[in-house]
């Protein structure tokens with residue numbers, strides 16, 4: 001290869017590198033006031049604050065603002081630092097304003113939880129696919145605009161096949177919480193969930 005060609009390919013590699021770490025993929029930001037988020041940003045789901053069927057936190061100490069958005073009957077934009085979880089294994093975190101315009105600044109997480117704590121299996125923006133092959137953003141963007149990508153049962157997203165009983169059972173048996181106990185009803189709901197997950201898709 002000539003020196004010129006070698007030089008050109010070095011430049012192209014550099015460009016590819018810049019593109020692959022550019023907005024949309026990077027998880028650390030230059031947005032002012034944005035937070036570093038790692039496994040320690042997540043905790044026992046039932047220690048978070050309950051709102052209807054899900055739980056919220058605010059990593060910037062702005063829990064009141066997150067609760068105001070979650071409890072608004074007309075919908076609202078969630079403030080930066082908001083964490084929302086329906087089940088222990090999935091989370092949405094609101095990054096700094098302008099961090100990712102496609103996802104309205106939401107970062108999606110798939111988490112592995114055990115009694116030893118939280119491990120981030122996957123994180124990102126429009127590209128995160130959950131363990132059942134569903135793209136988080138693909139579903140959540142269908143929520144009507146006033147709901148800021150939060151689906152709940154009636155905001156316009158395609159439904160998930162998991163019942164309220166299964167969701168409650170997953171929340172109450174989060175292995176990161178202090179000695180979670182398992183009721184017969186929750187054990188039955190988790191059994192049904194396992195059968196659902198094993199069924200051919």
Ligand code: HEC
Pocket residue numbers: 053054084085086090091092108109110128129130131133134135136137139140149150151152153157158159160
């Ligand atoms: C098949 C579509 C679909 C996919 C894929 C999906 N979700 Fe959801 N998600 C929903 C629906 C619908 C709800 C509301 C369920 C309910 O309350 O009954 C929901 C609820 C949630 C909630 C609670 C707040 C809310 O929007 O109601 C969070 C947080 C969440 N999902 C995160 C994720 C993450 C993270 C991923 C990817 C790892 C993901 N979801 C993948 C459809 C989906």
